[in-house]
Amino acid sequence: MDIHRDFAQIAVLQNGEVRDAGQVACRPDALVGWARTLGPGDQVALEATGNSEAIALLIRPYAGRVVVSNPLKTRAIAEAKVKTDKVDARILAQLLAADFLPPVWLPDERTARLRRIVGQRTQLVRERTRIKNQVHAVLARNLLPRPTATDLFGKAGRAWLGLQVLPPDERDTVQALLRHLDFLGTELVSYEQALATEALTDATARRLMTIPGVSMVVAMALIAAVGDFGRFPTAAVGDFGRFPTAEKLVAYLGLHPRVRQSGGQPAYHGRITKQGNAHARGMLVEAAFTAALAPGPLRAFYSRIKARRGFQIAVVATARKLATLAWTLDTRGEDYAFARPSLVAFKHRKLELTSGAPRAVAHRGPGYAYNDKQLRREERELVETAERAYQLLISNWQPHRPPGAKKIEFTQLRQE
Template identity: 60%
Template sequence: MRMSRRCIGLDVHRDFAQVAIWRNGVVTQEGRFATTPEEVRRFADGLAATDEVALEATGNTWAIASLLTSRAGRVVVSNPAKTRAIAEAKIKTDKVDAAILAELLAADYLPAVWMPDAQTAALRRQVQRRGHIVRQRTRLKNQVQAILHRNLVVRCPAADLFGIKGRAWLAGQDLPPDEAAAATALLRQLDFHADELALIDRELALVALGRDDVRRLMTIPGVDATVALSIVAAVGDFTRFRTPEKLVSYLGLNPRVRQSGNQPATHGRITKSGPGYARGMLVEAAFSASKAPGPLRGFYERIRARRGIQVAIVATARKLAVLCWHLTIKGEDYAFAMPSLVAHKQRKLQLRAGLPSARGRKGASAAYSLKEVRAAERQLAERSEQAYRTMITNWRPKPATPKTPTARSGRGRQHRDTALTPSG
């Protein structure tokens, strides 16, 4: 006898999950089970290959979904920000939320979240842990600076307050005993986090050395191993985005658009949806890329002249996201990369991973220390930047035809977006 289709909605909490089952258009409540490994496996044992399960993304969702995937025919993790039927419900209980999830799943109207594989999920956790350590170090440094500020201490003459010279200067300042003790305690915590950061950087460097996509993204100016790993961890499988614009939207770098009826569309600030740590890394990389010679700097300066620095930086970050998609999908390196700089990045990555140094022996990155080599590569990059400026200056959109009034602007945007890709 053929089994009927069941759509199961789970309203997951820290300690339990509420269960609602849709079958033949009728939703029934089936109680709850504890969110422990044993109870989740027991619940999974009662599932059939024809069952479909839906649950919202939360802290313990991925562990539950991985246990259910082996038994259920389909497991859908819903994006809570897009499940508006639950968020806007006037009567909101665990039973109602589970029932709505089951009904939306049955209607195939549930906005799903891509489930990363185990390797990508582990990389995401490592990248996020590194980001947490960096934020903690920044907080500690700001507290030390606040101590000096409220005690009217002049700025440190050393370049780095937390380096050897800076700490020696700090130790000689006349601070109240309690403030001096607080500064010493903050420096101890800072040293602890520095050791932790070195450990996680070494782990991530070992991961980066084994991934071709990370090394390929490092050929882009401004993108080092940390930025490349953050992008790869956030995106996972680049092929799930059919166009680079889809990736830009996923990273939250596209502007908000409002349009209704015959009114023209209005554009606002970027949406800032998706993984914020990857978006922040792209913005930092855009700052670095805007200072290096090449088409990216030409693009940045063109936007800055019209819209200002902040808009130009965000636009450059969006351009970097487009470049990352093209390079990864096509399996190519950045066409305007500086070979000695790329080799220098890779050698730094190897040393960070703990590979033995080769002092006294010339390696692939030795050319980076030769001024004539760097000057020649910089000259080539400046030529490519000038070629980009000339192309943009001479570019003229084709006149629109009566049948396709918007074709001109569409072709123009596509031309500009692909100007910095390997094929451009």
């Protein structure tokens, strides 16, 4: 099926012959009517487009196999000299018969819903940033000083902004931008409440939040990108099994370095591939900034890479470490070993409040312990001890044996 906005061109390969099978409208009733002509032995291929996921979900119950092809890897269509809808459909049928189509993983209903919520929240955040930049631009072109308040759009910042002298049209522009900003803030609260409600019943999200720097937004963005590995809230282990190793997850998120190697030449490692979900990758990088400031082994890891390779590479390497850590924790069904209990309880309480839970007035809940400075200092000392242990471990680390060193067998170590 060569998919378009209003119709799909169909080609059929049967008994080694390819023939055109006309068009079908991209409407639910028309697609279901055509899908009912299929059988368990039929296979359907279509390229990944904006509406291919919905079409695949409609066809899947009637066909034996539905393959959504990755358009970036279907080079036979992109490089064809004669490119029409019929030719594209024929090539897809031939590649499917030869099992040469690189498939795209199709999310389930919950994951698709989470992806839509996360995507809409991302658009709201970007729109809010754009509006704030416009307000700062108004101040700059009218030669006004920098605001004295830390947050220009908070209560003190808006009070300072109201005292500034601006031309009437610029004043109207600022007021309109602020009204739009307030509207987007209200919409953003509703989307974050929906994410928090999902995270409350998701064991994997709460487990990921034990990692320093990983908030509810970061955890749900990773869940939406990777898949519905939290669809069993009561289970100890999620569905990270879609990725057999942590390296597969890292590659899926585009945090793997590019590798070029040919013949007897040494391999060249370049920048990260940046394949996969860009938003999830960006959220992990933001979480890496916070993890690099919190005491613990992650900060020691960041400092070691920063001393050797610089700030930018260290942040990306820490983001990659967070992805590996998330895979390990989920597959083992464990929380982060160096988590600070009071901070985790504070995160969980904040998650409940974001989801709409009532505030407990004059009542000290589980998250109140984070306000105890003595307890926070003791927990900080514990994770700083773990950080020093990590630094001691890697201080004399040698990836290879020194020249002339004798290899000691494992059996010999057991005997000694």
